[in-house]
Amino acid sequence: MTEVQNPFTPHESVVPDALTTVLLGHNAFQFMRAGVELGLFDLLERSPGASRQQLLDELGLQERALDILVLGVSSLKLVERRGEGYFNTQSVADLFTGGHWELVKAVVGFEAYVTYPGLVDFTESLRDNTNVGLRRYPGDGATVYHRLSEDPELLQVFYHFMGTWSAVASKHLINYGDFSTSRRILDVGGGDATMAIAVAKAHPEVEVTVLEIPKVVELARKRVEEAGLSDRVKVVEGDIFEDAYPEGYDTVMFVHQLQIWPQDRIRVLLGHAHAVLPDGGRVMILNSMSEDGYDGPLMAALASPFFAAVAGEGGMLYAWEKYEESLKEVGFDSVLRTRCTDAITPHGIITATK
Ligand SMILES: C[S@@+](CC[C@H](N)C(=O)[O-])C[C@H]1O[C@@H](n2cnc3c(N)ncnc32)[C@H](O)[C@@H]1O
Incomplete structure (x- = not known):
């Protein structure tokens, strides 16, 4: 069996993040909005390193909903996971400490x-x-x-x-x-x-x-x-x-x-x-x-x-x-x-x- 060649070079086959953020930018905003309105960022400011169970309980979300939210805010570099805990990234944490x-x-x-x-x-x-x-x-x-x-x-x-x-x-x-x-x-x-x-x-x-x-x-x-x-x-x-x-x-x-x-x-x-x-x-x-x-x-x-x-x-x-x-x-x-x-x-x- 002959192997089907990928017609794109790896460089061409990947849409750069900057372009994705512009093309699908309104979705990026909706992740920010959901994180704010559900209280995710506030929770991580109060409890840095919160566990997944804590996020489920305190945000009142089902498993799939939390997966979507985490996928979005992590990919957008608003939240990061270290070990078993979740944290606001430095740029979000700075907005809290800077009073913004x-x-x-x-x-x-x-x-x-x-x-x-x-x-x-x-x-x-x-x-x-x-x-x-x-x-x-x-x-x-x-x-x-x-x-x-x-x-x-x-x-x-x-x-x-x-x-x-x-x-x-x-x-x-x-x-x-x-x-x-x-x-x-x-x-x-x-x-x-x-x-x-x-x-x-x-x-x-x-x-x-x-x-x-x-x-x-x-x-x-x-x-x-x-x-x-x-x-x-x-x-x-x-x-x-x-x-x-x-x-x-x-x-x-x-x-x-x-x-x-x-x-x-x-x-x-x-x-x-x-x-x-x-x-x-x-x-x-x-x-x-x-x-x-x-x-x-x-x-x-x-x-x-x-x-x-x-x-x-x-x-x-x-x-x-x-x-x-x-x-x-x-x-x-x-x-x-x-x-x-x-x-x-x-x-x-x-x-x-x-
Ligand atoms: C963008 S807001 C700015 C408000 C304020 N200058 C500030 O910086 O917080 C524009 C304001 O202009 C007022 N405005 C718009 N058209 C107006 C008009 N024809 N007569 C009086 N006020 C008007 C609006 O009600 C609104 O409060």
Whole structure:
């Protein structure tokens, strides 16, 4: 009997891991999600070296289900077996010790429940140059934020994520942002006021006003009250495009805001800020940034499809120079970039003076 030759060389017959992770990437995310939601990583943080029986008992899984989970999280190098015990790998353990695990869990919730449904329309969104995926969310609100605010559970998932993300990012704003000439700050689309609260706490001489849509105003006011800052942090209802911005502010902040919109709409927002600021007044943009030339970073790339396909009218995590060009176009003359170099996210601040 003649032996059948493998027509592929060993190199050609094996799909490289990096390609597999991209091709089947949504499955990789589901293993991460299952590990988080079933409590696997938390269990291994509490009980490093837990036995298989302990995993079965404490996660409440049947044998086959545990086999699938272990196969996935081991292959993805999230969990490893040493002898008879299971451990989080060093990169997962570092997220716990570095205080980032709550953020990881919040991102998993956001990706699983807010992002996933709309991302099926990513290609269509690129083709039509607009956020086609918004059609996957019930209601007729103009943005995903308006639609989420009709669904209390999703609203909670989103603002848990947004607040946790912004609590981490607020440290960069405080460390790297220059508030030396700021006394009255307008925070445009300031979410649940996480950022406004952080700035007010760090700068006792400063007052902040958050501008938001109605349901989010309720959420933000509650957070401000809990923080005991109602005397210095105000939350007002308004549409950031339709209504002229209130007067009397020396600083207008756009935090995680401009990536939601196309550039012509960004210029409308920056134009509103320019119109209301006195000479010497400033705009501060805090955002994850892409590099000029769009060759990275990876996190900015992978966070962009949500803004392209779902969030507002079609956006992305733009390169620094895109914001700088728009700021100059609406009349700001001095524009300064500050990289948040010690951040685990690609955050940066652009400060522009009128
Ligand atoms: C990505 S979130 C950022 C929230 C906050 N700046 C932060 O960093 O935590 C964008 C926010 O913009 C608000 N927003 C979107 N469109 C708006 C509009 N037309 N008027 C007022 N707020 C709006 C949303 O409700 C949402 O809270």
